[in-house]
Amino acid sequence: MEDFEKGKLVSSGKAKSLYESPNPDYYIMHYRDDASAFDGVKKESLEGKGATNNKFNAFIMDFLEKEGVPTHFERLLSENESLVKRLEMIPVECVIRNIAAGSICKRLGIEEGLDLNPPTFEFFYKDDELHDPMINEYHIESFDWATENQVDQMKEKTFQVNEILKNLFADAGMILVDYKLEFGSFKGELLLGDEFTPDGCRVWDSQTREKLDKDRFRQDLGDVVESYQIIAKKLGMEQIN
Numbered sequence: 001m002e003d004f005e006k007g008k009l010v011s012s013g014k015a016k017s018l019y020e021s022p023n024p025d026y027y028i029m030h031y032r033d034d035a036s037a038f039d040g041v042k043k044e045s046l047e048g049k050g051a052t053n054n055k056f057n058a059f060i061m062d063f064l065e066k067e068g069v070p071t072h073f074e075r076l077l078s079e080n081e082s083l084v085k086r087l088e089m090i091p092v093e094c095v096i097r098n099i100a101a102g103s104i105c106k107r108l109g110i111e112e113g114l115d116l117n118p119p120t121f122e123f124f125y126k127d128d129e130l131h132d133p134m135i136n137e138y139h140i141e142s143f144d145w146a147t148e149n150q151v152d153q154m155k156e157k158t159f160q161v162n163e164i165l166k167n168l169f170a171d172a173g174m175i176l177v178d179y180k181l182e183f184g185s186f187k188g189e190l191l192l193g194d195e196f197t198p199d200g201c202r203v204w205d206s207q208t209r210e211k212l213d214k215d216r217f218r219q220d221l222g223d224v225v226e227s228y229q230i231i232a233k234k235l236g237m238e239q240i241n
């Protein structure tokens with residue numbers, strides 16, 4: 001799209017790069033084929049992952065918008081690029097867990113697969129060098145990472161997303177095990193930012209409990225991009241590959 005040619009690189013993360021767009025209120029988000037885990041210790045390039053995640057994210061963000069969750073997502077620009085609102089990001093990750101997996105199992109010595117009822121919520125501070133330590137809402141306010149009102153909204157919206165997406169995945173024969181969200185502010189309004197893709201959530205097949213998300217990469221289970229596409233197809237996404 002000519003009027004949305006990429007400008008200067010703003011930042012580059014482990015799987016996405018952010019570029020300026022001609023409109024100062026918007027950025028162009030580029031999904032690369034890079035996969036990384038364990039704070040960047042394990043890295044690989046997986047053909048098609050960028051395009052798959054770009055379209056996956058667009059589908060989920062559109063769905064959330066329709067269900068009343070405001071997001072930064074505007075529209076798809078190309079195979080690997082989306083137009084997003086320029087947010088002032090809050091350096092905090094919001095995680096909801098419906099089932100125990102990943103770091104909570106190690107931290108609390110519990111078995112993977114335990115039902116968490118009610119679902120549990122955790123905040124992490126986004127800092128690779130510190131390995132994203134777990135924090136609580138007092139830390140967020142004391143260090144001025146967000147206001148009390150933003151903290152309340154982050155929790156409320158993350159739980160709202162859980163109700164919406166748990167059902168979406170369940171209706172498609174999958175379990176939304178856990179996921180991570182990030183928020184930012186746009187002209188005073190708190191919006192869901194970053195991405196929602198199988199890189200940042202855990203999804204299991206309801207019948208077999210087969211892992212379909214980034215754990216396939218973390219645990220060397222193979223068929224990573226293929227599994228992301230299986231989730232997408234089950235959710236009804238067309239033209240995902």
Ligand code: UDP
Pocket residue numbers: 093095101102103104132178179180199200201202214
């Ligand atoms: N997550 C993420 N980015 C992070 C940390 C976690 O997207 O920097 C996601 C992860 O994919 C999972 C959920 O958040 O769906 C919970 O992750 P966990 O705390 O279990 O950490 P992990 O063991 O996955 O590193």
